[in-house]
Structures are given as structure tokens and as C-alpha cells.
Amino acid sequence: MKIALIQLDTAWESKTANYARAEKFFRKAAKEACDVIVFPEMFDTGFSMNISALDEDERGGTARVLSRLANKYGLNVIAGFAVKTPGRKKAKNLAVVFDRSGTIIVNYAKMRPFAFAAEDKYFSAGNSSVVFSIEGVPASVFICYDLRFPEIFREVAREVRIIFVIANWPERRKDHWETLLKARAIENQCFVIGVNRTGKDGNGIRYPMR
Numbered sequence: 001m002k003i004a005l006i007q008l009d010t011a012w013e014s015k016t017a018n019y020a021r022a023e024k025f026f027r028k029a030a031k032e033a034c035d036v037i038v039f040p041e042m043f044d045t046g047f048s049m050n051i052s053a054l055d056e057d058e059r060g061g062t063a064r065v066l067s068r069l070a071n072k073y074g075l076n077v078i079a080g081f082a083v084k085t086p087g088r089k090k091a092k093n094l095a096v097v098f099d100r101s102g103t104i105i106v107n108y109a110k111m112r113p114f115a116f117a118a119e120d121k122y123f124s125a126g127n128s129s130v131v132f133s134i135e136g137v138p139a140s141v142f143i144c145y146d147l148r149f150p151e152i153f154r155e156v157a158r159e160v161r162i163i164f165v166i167a168n169w170p171e172r173r174k175d176h177w178e179t180l181l182k183a184r185a186i187e188n189q190c191f192v193i194g195v196n197r198t199g200k201d202g203n204g205i206r207y208p209m210r
Contacts, residue, residue, distance in 0.1 A: 001035050001036065001134075001135050001137060002032075002033060002034045002035050002036075003034060003035065003036045003037075003038060003193065004025065004028070004029035004032070004034040004036065004037040004038065004075075005038050005193065005195045006022075006025045006029075006037060006038060006039050006040070006043075006195065007040070007195065007196060007197065007198045007209075008021060008022070008025075008039060008040055008043055008197055008198070009021075009197070009198050009199030010040070010042075010043055010044075010045070010046045010197050010199065010201070011046075012045070012046045012048070012201055012202035013045050013046060013048050013050060013202060014045075015044045015045060015061065015062065018043060018044045018045070019044070019062075019065050022039060022043065022065075022066075022069065022079075023069055025037065025039075026069045026072070026073045026075060027073065029073070029075060030073040030074060030075060034075060035075070035076060035135050036075065036076040036077070036078065036134060036135065037075045037076070037077055037078075038077075038078045038079070038164060038166065038193070038195045039077075039078070039079040039080065039166065039195065040080060040166050040167060040168060040195050040196055040197040041080035041093070041095075041110075041143050041144050041166045041167050041168045041197070042080050042081055042082055042093065042168060043079055043080055043081060043197070044062045044081045045081070045082065046168070046197070046201045046202060047117070047168040047201060047203075047205075048201075048202065049117075049118060049119070049121075049122045051084060051090075051091055051122055056083055056084065060083065062079075062081045063081075063096065063104070066079055066096070066098055066102075067098055067102035067103070067104070068102060069102075070098040070099070070100060070101070070102040071100070071101055071102035074100045075100060076097070076098065076099055076100055076134050076135065077096075077097070077098040078095060078096070078097050078098075078134075078141060078164055078166065079095070079096060079098075079166075080093070080094065080095050080096075080143060080166045081094060081096065082094065082123070088124075090122060090123055090124040091122060091123050091124070092109045092110075092123060092124055092126070093109065093110040093113070093119070093123045093143060094107050094108065094109055094110070095107065095108045095110075095141045095142070095143050095164070095166055096108075097132055097134065097141065099134075105132050105133075105134070106130045106132045107130075108126065108129070108130045108140075108141050108142070108143070109124070109125070109126025109127075110123070110125065110126055110142075110143040110144070110145070110146060111125055111126045111127070111128075111129070111142075111146055111149075111152055112125065112145045112146045112148070112149055112152070113125050113145070114144065114145040119145075129142075129152055129155045129156050130156075131156055131159050131160055134162075137161050137162055138159055138160045138161055138162075139160050139161065139162040139163065139164065140156040140159075140160045140162075140163045140164070141163070141164040141165070141166065142163065142164070142165050142166075143165070143166055143167065144165070144166070144167035144168060144169060146165070147165050147167070147177070147180045147181065147184065147194075148180060150183070150184065150187060153184050153187075153188055154187075154188065157188035157189070157190060160190055161190050161191060162190060162191045162192075162193060163184065163188070163190060163191070163192045163193070164192075164193050164194075164195070165181065165184075165192065165193070165194045165195070166194075166195050166196075167194065167195065167196045167197070168196070168197050168201070168207065169196045169207070169208075170205050170206065170207060171206045171207055171208045172206075174208045177194065177196065177208075181194045196208065
């Protein structure tokens with residue numbers, strides 16, 4: 001399996017700009033015969049608590065764009081974006097998996113919102129892990145701060161060969177990111193693939209170059 005890991009410099013709260021950036025990477029990944037393309041947590045807006053900028057449901061604009069691009073370029077896709085059901089106060093921070101035809105295989109809601117950044121005030125926590133098949137390989141996915149909680153990785157470890165972790169993990173804690181990815185791989189005896197964003201977000205937080 002050949003995987004394209006996209007360390008996107010996300011345009012702050014600009015879905016249109018991020019869709020355009022994403023398609024460039026789809027095109028390149030398809031040209032290089034990749035099987036899977038993976039984007040970071042909340043790739044379409046950045047790690048924003050501005051719920052009005054995120055107001056779409058699970059089949060909304062971002063999901064439709066990713067579905068179209070998956071089908072157009074024939075790639076499996078794993079990408080993070082937020083959704084909010086009309087009438088609900090809080091949004092959900094999701095990782096969504098699409099197959100090559102653009103069909104949603106599964107979506108996962110982040111189980112451990114990052115309370116230190118007040119994420120829990122704006123996003124509801126998910127309540128279960130997911131297991132899915134990608135290119136015939138059993139896999140799972142988690143989001144950013146989930147990485148600090150080994151017990152939720154243990155829930156899926158016996159069933160999977162790959163665990164993806166998508167993130168907006170700040171540069172100043174880069175050592176934690178790299179160390180925890182290695183730890184989760186060693187203790188669970190499976191591949192752990194981390195994809196973080198890069199650049200600087202609208203809050204002035206910097207993210208690592210790799």
C-alpha cells in the first residue's frame with residue numbers, strides 16, 4: 001500500500017482555498033500511483049472554535065468535495081473536518097474515510113477533545129473507536145489529542161494492522177508528537193501513521209515542517 005501523507009499548510013477558515021490546495025495533492029498522489037491520501041485534522045478550516053465557520057452536516061460541502069475528488073482521482077481518502085447538525089449547540093470533530101469511488105466507509109468522532117484549548121466547550125466527544133478495511137487491510141483512525149490516551153488504542157489493537165492519527169499538533173510540542181506515535185506503535189505492535197498540519201494558524205500557533 002502506497003500512502004500519500006499531506007502535511008497541509010491550512011488556510012485559516014477558508015474552505016474554498018483548502019479545497020483547491022487539496023486537489024493539487026490529489027492530482028500529485030494519483031500521478032505517483034498512491035493508494036491512499038491522508039489529510040490532517042480539520043484540514044478545511046484549521047483548528048478553529050468558530051462554529052459559524054464549520055456549520056455543515058456530515059454530508060455537507062466538505063464531504064461532497066472529498067467524495068468527488070476520491071472518485072475523480074481513484075484514491076482512498078482519510079481527512080479531518082468538523083460538522084454541526086442544525087439545532088445542536090456543539091459540533092463534532094471528525095475523521096472521515098472514503099473509498100476510491102467516493103463512498104464514505106466510516107466516520108470517527110474525536111473521543112478526547114483538547115480541553116486546554118476549550119475544544120470541549122464547542123465540540124462533543126465521540127464515544128467509540130472505529131475499525132474499517134482500507135485496501136483490504138484492517139485499520140483504525142484517531143485524532144490529535146487522542147494520541148495521549150493509550151487505552152483507546154488498545155481497544156482496536158488486536159483487530160488492526162494500521163492506525164492513522166490526524167492532527168493539528170503545535171511545533172512547541174513536536175517531541176511529544178513523535179514520541180507518542182512511536183510509543184503507540186511499539187505497545188500495540190502495529191503501524192501507526194501520523195499526519196500533522198504545518199504553517200501558522202489564525203491564532204498564531206505554529207506547526208512543524210515535518
